[in-house]
């Protein structure tokens with residue numbers, strides 16, 4: 382008799398140890414306050430991509446390039462510096478991940494989900510090469526459009542068109558807002574991503590991203606420019622909720638650098654047999670493989686509420702099939 386929780390292992394070189402996938406324990410019923418606290422502490426008191434991007438956001442917002450009165454006007458000086466910083470960050474982080482996993486082959490196929498090579502001599506990619514094509518979309522469209530959103534948010538702050546939350550006047554919200562950013566991003570991502578799968582938009586826009594069936598770090602921002610514009614529109618939250626520029630920068634880095642790291646194709650960076658940095662993007666990698674599932678991410682459980690979650694098991698696959706029929 383077959384085991385209904387058998388992993389759909391035949392499709393994958395590796396599956397995570399924790400299957401079936403679950404949403405973060407924030408918006409679940411019955412409430413799981415202890416689990417929610419544990420999850421929050423685990424994600425914020427260890428070295429991982431999230432804490433790295435929070436630290437980076439704080440450094441940029443408080444020391445490297447704070448919002449100041451010079452940003453009340455759209456002058457070339459500060460905008461070029463901001464763009465250059467984002468280009469360098471993308472080059473170092475996305476390029477660094479690609480170098481480690483796919484050029485130096487630092488850990489071979491260890492902790493890799495799908496061991497098929499990235500696309501070469503494939504005509505669906507520019508230059509017939511998946512990596513070069515993905516780099517072009519990232520650097521010529523993704524980073525400039527992400528930077529444009531950052532410019533807009535800074536200009537809004539500098540002109541005091543939006544209210545600011547700062548550490549001195551509201552320390553509790555200042556801390557909680559860092560926790561809230563990925564939850565907001567997850568909700569936004571599900572909504573825009575599901576809309577992108579509507580047939581009227583898919584072929585014209587989102588199909589660009591889905592040319593990547595197997596993925597690497599440069600695939601994360603390999604999107605049509607219209608999708609870049611919508612994907613980074615999360616930053617418009619500044620109009621609704623009082624935030625500090627550090628929160629906005631974290632949100633930006635979470636998406637601009639986090640999408641590439643979660644598309645790495647690996648569970649994490651392993652050095653000398655030890656996982657030194659988790660970049661687990663398995664839930665989204667299933668979306669690239671199976672397409673009509675997993676539109677969001679773990680932080681906001683819309684996939685689980687709306688029946689579009691593939692949890693990595695045969696049971697999950699069968700539930701999803703029933704949902705579509």
Ligand SMILES: [Zn+2]
Nearest residue numbers: 574587591668
């Ligand atoms: Zn999609």
Ligand SMILES: [Zn+2]
Nearest residue numbers: 590601665669
């Ligand atoms: Zn993707």
